[in-house]
Amino acid sequence: VSTGLAAAPITSAWSVWGGTAVVAVLNRDRLELARSAVEETIEAFDRACSTFRADSELSRVNAAGGAAVAIGPVLRDAVAAALRAAAVTDGDVDPTVGGALVALGLDREFGSASSPPTVSFAVVPGWRSVALDPRAGTIRLAPGVRLDLGATAKALAADRAAAAAHEAAGGGVLVGLGGDVAVAGAAPAGGWPVRVTDDHRSGLDARGQSIAIADGGLATSSIVARGHHIVDPRTGAPASDVWRTVSVTAASCLDANIASTAALIRGGAAVAWLSSLGLAARLVSADGRATHVGGWPADGEELV
């Protein structure tokens, strides 16, 4: 007999990519299976897409000096996702910002910098300089171009990890990777409760808003968490600071991440853009006021 009360999700959390990974299931017996599937997905993306390890596929591509490089399916899909992100945002989310991130000293994993970097600016070559051949499984960058897939690969990994955990463990699964959240399978009654804040490392009681999602994905981009690390591809400099934090829900975590990142870069024009796409979003201005669009609930909002 249903009591009408939601079953309490069982969670497991650990550190990854300088942040926190979380997997939640509704049946305790399935937690280990789900976590193993998530860890395998994370490791596969780390081997393929990390710019923080010299032996990753992406590091090999960035060092190829203009030559075509054979790549595996994970990096192929991640690059394809990044190029699609650039296309649908008119270049606001551009994977060729790698050089600009290096120039700005933002190419190091959070917490690993031992001294303040020397900041300079670099021209972003543009995503059209990337030649990806999905059928041949090769990629070629123009000499000097460096890819950084951080804006989209983590969200894609969350989507893939949730799907893998759901397939491995069955039942409803939620996966959070550094603030990017994806769900798969049946959600608990009332949805998966999620706290939306400026920094995913903050506690569950940090100022923000509690909401619930039942499917798809949720992503939050912020200039608060580790400084202003969002680069405007058109200038090679940090993006505008109209919004300090933007959260978006979409059919996938990847699409949510693309939209939230692009919204930070678009500044004041982001509200109309998100509304035109029918995306539910929460935008927090630099002075701490929240704006809700596209059906994002106002209930429980602590920033007004």
Next chain:
Amino acid sequence: MPRIGDGRSAAQLERDSALHRIGLTRRFAIGAAAALTAGIAVLVSAVAPGRTLGATQYSAAYKAAYQRYLAARASATTPSTKMPPLASPSSLGLVAGAAPQPAPTQSQGPSASQQAQAQAQAQAAAAQAAAAQAAPVQVAAPPPVVVSGGS
């Protein structure tokens, strides 16, 4: 044999003169042929401009054979020229999902201690106790399982 002037014989002079005339004739023939060819080309281009051999009327048999050749060549190259499948709608733009909901709140009847308290209150004020039992009690919402924030 009689010698003339520079020591060549009359026969030799006659031979050299004949060879000279042959050379002149050959050069004249080549020049005339080139001029004639150019003249004919100018004449044809003026009389029938735009006409080419490709506009020649071929026989029906030749046309049929040529069509068979084109069909065979097209079928042979189909695999390498096949267009990729159409992109799915989700690959063309950002896809909205269901909007998030407010965080779930749980409401339930009074707990055992609350019932006892209500019963005590009922002894003092029956009407107030009945009202207290009828009203749901708001308890804490389920805690979030994850934080979505910047990274």
